[in-house]
Amino acid sequence: MGATILELRGVSAHYGRIQSLRQVSLRVDEGEIVSIIGANGAGKSTTLMTICGIVRASEGDILYQGASIRDVASDRLPGMGLCQVPEGRRIFPRLSVSENLEMGAFFRRDAGGVKQDMNLAFRLFPVLYERRTQKGGTLSGGEQQMLAIARALMSRPKMLLLDEPSLGLSPLFSQHIFKIIKDINEQQGTTILLVEQNANIALSLADRGYVLETGRVVMEDKAAALRANPEIKKAYLGG
Ligand code: ATP
Numbered sequence: 001m002g003a004t005i006l007e008l009r010g011v012s013a014h015y016g017r018i019q020s021l022r023q024v025s026l027r028v029d030e031g032e033i034v035s036i037i038g039a040n041g042a043g044k045s046t047t048l049m050t051i052c053g054i055v056r057a058s059e060g061d062i063l064y065q066g067a068s069i070r071d072v073a074s075d076r077l078p079g080m081g082l083c084q085v086p087e088g089r090r091i092f093p094r095l096s097v098s099e100n101l102e103m104g105a106f107f108r109r110d111a112g113g114v115k116q117d118m119n120l121a122f123r124l125f126p127v128l129y130e131r132r133t134q135k136g137g138t139l140s141g142g143e144q145q146m147l148a149i150a151r152a153l154m155s156r157p158k159m160l161l162l163d164e165p166s167l168g169l170s171p172l173f174s175q176h177i178f179k180i181i182k183d184i185n186e187q188q189g190t191t192i193l194l195v196e197q198n199a200n201i202a203l204s205l206a207d208r209g210y211v212l213e214t215g216r217v218v219m220e221d222k223a224a225a226l227r228a229n230p231e232i233k234k235a236y237l238g239g
Pocket residue numbers: 015018020038039040041042043044045046047197
């Protein structure tokens with residue numbers, strides 16, 4: 001694995017007076033897949049939103065490639081290679097599949113490269129090619145999830161933040177999405193920070209994992225070690 005690409009140092013976050021993150025520290029190294037697992041309301045989504053600057057850290061610092069991004073506007077991060085795929089997908093429903101993909105590359109000036117990446121996205125997700133002229137809003141839930149990931153790839157990210165990519169998908173479809181996430185990591189070298197309810201899948205995919213409970217990191221380890229840990233098995237892996 002490479003150098004550390006993302007680091008949270010003692011990050012806290014609040015929604016009004018409610019504290020949702022309590023001094024969270026974690027790191028992701030270049031080329032890794034790191035998973036954050038935890039129960040509903042543990043603060044997994046808030047962690048990603050705080051990294052992206054959608055929620056502002058009330059304490060601590062967030063370093064990306066060695067520099068603080070704590071006060072960087074969220075819309076500048078894709079241009080720096082840090083791209084989020086939010087929970088709930090949020091594609092552009094009235095634009096076609098191809099137009100959605102073009103929007104993912106809106107700040108790029110290399111038309112040739114954009115075309116190449118569009119072809120790559122269609123290779124990874126053949127169903128999006130078949131539906132390239134169809135409006136995003138008419139795709140199935142699983143197809144919209146694919147489109148959201150493919151659109152993020154159009155910015156040529158160094159690092160992808162994925163929030164619950166399997167949400168609302170059938171087990172078979174989830175497996176397909178996770179295989180593609182692994183392929184993106186292995187073939188493009190994209191670093192991935194993954195937030196996932198399904199701890200089994202999240203840890204089988206990841207190099208390392210963090211366990212969040214009520215806004216705190218309570219455990220961190222290699223993913224294989226977490227999967228073998230009796231406490232984790234009991235609490236998160238269905239015994
Ligand atoms: P889930 O798996 O259910 O999505 P999560 O681990 O991603 O859960 P978060 O969504 O980060 O958890 O929520 C962390 C805490 O912050 C929860 O207690 C939640 O109720 C609270 N919270 C989240 N969003 C808001 C908001 N917009 N306003 C107030 N409280 C919020």
